[in-house]
Amino acid sequence: MTITATGVCKDFIRQGKNTNKLTAVSPTDITIEAGKLYVLMGRSGSGKTTLLNMLAGLLTPSSGKVLCDGEDIYALDDEKLSRFRCEHIGVIPQGQTAVHSLNVLENICLSYMLYGSLKEREAAYPAARELMRKLGIAGLENEMPSALSGGELRRVAIARAMLRKPDVLFADEPTCDLDDENTALVLQTLKETAQSSTAVFVVTHERDAVGYADICLNMSGGSIGKQ
Amino acid sequence: MKLTESLSFRNIKGRPVRTAVLIALTAIMAMSAICGSLAVMSLRNGLGALEARLGADIMTVPASAVSKQDFENIVLQGSKGYFYMDRSYYDKIAEREGIEKISYQLYLASASAGCCSVPLQIIGYDPDTDFTVSPWIRKSAGGELKELDVVVGNDLSVFVGETITFYGVTCNVKAKLDKTGNDLDTAVYTDIGTIKRLIAASLELGMNDFKDIDPDKVVSCVLIKVADGYSVDEVLNDLNLHVRRTKSFKTTDMISGVSESLAGVSGIIGILMAAVWVLVLVILFLAVYMSVNERKKEFAVLRVAGASRSRLAGIVMSETLIITITGAVIGIFLGLLMILPFNGLIEESTGLPFLLPDTLHIIICAFVALAASVIAGMLSSLGSAKRISRIDTGVILRGDN
Numbered sequence: 001m002t003i004t005a006t007g008v009c010k011d012f013i014r015q016g017k018n019t020n021k022l023t024a025v026s027p028t029d030i031t032i033e034a035g036k037l038y039v040l041m042g043r044s045g046s047g048k049t050t051l052l053n054m055l056a057g058l059l060t061p062s063s064g065k066v067l068c069d070g071e072d073i074y075a076l077d078d079e080k081l082s083r084f085r086c087e088h089i090g091v092i093p094q095g096q097t098a099v100h101s102l103n104v105l106e107n108i109c110l111s112y113m114l115y116g117s118l119k120e121r122e123a124a125y126p127a128a129r130e131l132m133r134k135l136g137i138a139g140l141e142n143e144m145p146s147a148l149s150g151g152e153l154r155r156v157a158i159a160r161a162m163l164r165k166p167d168v169l170f171a172d173e174p175t176c177d178l179d180d181e182n183t184a185l186v187l188q189t190l191k192e193t194a195q196s197s198t199a200v201f202v203v204t205h206e207r208d209a210v211g212y213a214d215i216c217l218n219m220s221g222g223s224i225g226k227q
Numbered sequence: 228m229k230l231t232e233s234l235s236f237r238n239i240k241g242r243p244v245r246t247a248v249l250i251a252l253t254a255i256m257a258m259s260a261i262c263g264s265l266a267v268m269s270l271r272n273g274l275g276a277l278e279a280r281l282g283a284d285i286m287t288v289p290a291s292a293v294s295k296q297d298f299e300n301i302v303l304q305g306s307k308g309y310f311y312m313d314r315s316y317y318d319k320i321a322e323r324e325g326i327e328k329i330s331y332q333l334y335l336a337s338a339s340a341g342c343c344s345v346p347l348q349i350i351g352y353d354p355d356t357d358f359t360v361s362p363w364i365r366k367s368a369g370g371e372l373k374e375l376d377v378v379v380g381n382d383l384s385v386f387v388g389e390t391i392t393f394y395g396v397t398c399n400v401k402a403k404l405d406k407t408g409n410d411l412d413t414a415v416y417t418d419i420g421t422i423k424r425l426i427a428a429s430l431e432l433g434m435n436d437f438k439d440i441d442p443d444k445v446v447s448c449v450l451i452k453v454a455d456g457y458s459v460d461e462v463l464n465d466l467n468l469h470v471r472r473t474k475s476f477k478t479t480d481m482i483s484g485v486s487e488s489l490a491g492v493s494g495i496i497g498i499l500m501a502a503v504w505v506l507v508l509v510i511l512f513l514a515v516y517m518s519v520n521e522r523k524k525e526f527a528v529l530r531v532a533g534a535s536r537s538r539l540a541g542i543v544m545s546e547t548l549i550i551t552i553t554g555a556v557i558g559i560f561l562g563l564l565m566i567l568p569f570n571g572l573i574e575e576s577t578g579l580p581f582l583l584p585d586t587l588h589i590i591i592c593a594f595v596a597l598a599a600s601v602i603a604g605m606l607s608s609l610g611s612a613k614r615i616s617r618i619d620t621g622v623i624l625r626g627d628n
């Protein structure tokens with residue numbers, strides 16, 4: 001799947017002092033193709049998360065379009081867009097994202113908790129366990145999120161985003177809580193995912209990520225430039 | 228999908244204290260609904276049964292016996308109503324205009340019956356003219372009473388087919404009447420012929436209680452049905468003007484005191500119920516609002532995992548649904564447990580006729596209370612559900628802020 005953004009931009013209205021418009025992302029064109037690992041870097045506040053959310057169908061752009069295989073995703077109604085995201089787009093959001101009433105395994109299989117039967121959910125468990133093993137958190141299946149460390153939770157979020165084998169995987173600072181060893185592990189996993197013809201788009205501050213990238217992008221002041 | 232496996236159920240289970248409190252609150256709400264509505268219905272029923280049992284439009288009694296208070300006693304606490312007047316008054320009344328049917332009753336107080344420790348009242352009616360008790364005696368006994376047959380009120384501990392003894396005279400219990408929720412439930416109804424036998428028997432036993440009562444010459448009260456084309460008031464005024472030394476009352480007036488206090492009690496019950504509901508619903512609203520607000524981030528994560536906006540609202544609503552149904556079922560169960568076994572006690576302590584509706588109506592009432600509590604609970608969380616369905620995922624998911 002190819003995601004093509006044309007002229008997407010996002011303005012926020014800031015309250016506070018003399019209400020003014022803040023342009024988080026200036027009009028941007030970007031194409032994300034299957035089989036490639038994109039790494040987007042840039043200073044804090046440069047608009048990386050905002051851009052990622054717009055590309056992932058989570059944040060409606062102020063203007064511009066996001067096309068997935070030619071289809072304008074923001075023209076879909078919410079029900080269809082949600083379905084589409086569920087089936088085709090995986091997102092590892094910034095920050096901690098556990099659902100506290102569910103155990104680790106259920107957190108990873110979260111999309112199956114939302115839709116589908118218990119059978120389908122249980123059918124996803126082996127794949128979830130396999131991902132956990134790959135990410136080095138095997139054996140934590142039945143723990144509750146409150147019992148996990150930040151780095152473990154991060155990998156739970158990664159496993160969750162990867163479980164349905166999405167066509168496009170977005171990762172917003174997927175390695176920020178991890179030690180070097182696990183950072184390498186996660187980056188390697190993302191790389192492998194890209195090689196299995198998934199489009200992977202990673203926002204990170206991690207310098208090492210550049211080594212894994214097919215395409216490196218840099219963002220500053222809401223605009224993207226190639227590195 | 229199995230309920231216990233659903234996300235909503237997990238969310239509820241994950242916060243046991245909050246859940247327990249909310250279930251308890253809904254239970255209180257449902258309990259107040261079922262108890263309140265059953266109480267009001269029972270009071271209405273009691274009054275209705277009373278009116279139906281009276282059967283007549285006007286009741287005439289000796290003037291010496293009466294104040295309005297006495298009348299309520301006659302009706303509600305039959306055991307106190309011993310008064311007699313000469314039979315000639317009955318004939319005088321019968322001559323007046325506007326009377327369609329007229330009959331009389333004779334009350335006897337019995338101190339000792341084989342069955343009962345409480346004094347009970349024996350009400351004798353004239354089978355030839357009666358129009359008030361015969362219809363429901365016929366209905367309950369399946370025919371006319373023969374001599375020494377009696378029909379007993381619902382509270383007497385004898386059963387149909389058994390016998391009951393007054394002054395050594397054994398009478399057959401032919402029927403037991405439906406409950407009226409007042410002291411008529413301890414009355415015994417029989418025809419004048421049997422009354423005569425009882426009076427004779429008591430004199431033979433050397434008891435002088437009824438020595439001055441000649442059942443051929445006296446009556447306790449006269450019952451009148453007003454003819455078509457006459458108003459009850461018209462006939463009433465005529466009787467009070469022209470038949471001296473008697474006092475006539477509209478039967479509905481006789482129980483107006485009861486209906487007034489009944490209206491008062493119903494009002495108080497209504498206000499209490501409303502207060503409980505408002506309070507519980509406000510708390511429920513706040514609790515759901517806060518819990519949803521506090522989980523904003525989790526809902527955003529659900530969005531990321533593919534939940535549509537309506538699914539988010541659905542999760543909030545089904546959390547509330549599980550809580551309110553559980554609470555309401557518990558509350559209704561407790562409410563029934565409170566009101567059903569103790570309705571006699573309630574009657575006694577309030578002094579009002581209290582007659583529970585039949586099982587079908589109780590069941591309907593329970594379901595209505597259940598539905599009302601659940602719907603009200605759902606409505607109180609509708610706002611929060613809507614709010615969460617509008618969250619801006621992209622804004623919330625910008626980090627651990």
Ligand SMILES: Nc1ncnc2c1ncn2[C@@H]1O[C@H](COP(=O)(O)OP(=O)(O)OP(=O)(O)O)[C@@H](O)[C@H]1O
Nearest residue numbers: 012013024043044045046047048049050051622625
């Ligand atoms: N909802 C919002 N309302 C107002 N301003 C916002 C909002 N979301 C983002 N911004 C602003 O937009 C700019 C870009 O934010 P964004 O989160 O995309 O930065 P980022 O590059 O991801 O930073 P970081 O590396 O710290 O995560 C920031 O200046 C931020 O303050």
Ligand SMILES: [Mg+2]
Nearest residue numbers: 048049094625
């Ligand atoms: Mg960011």
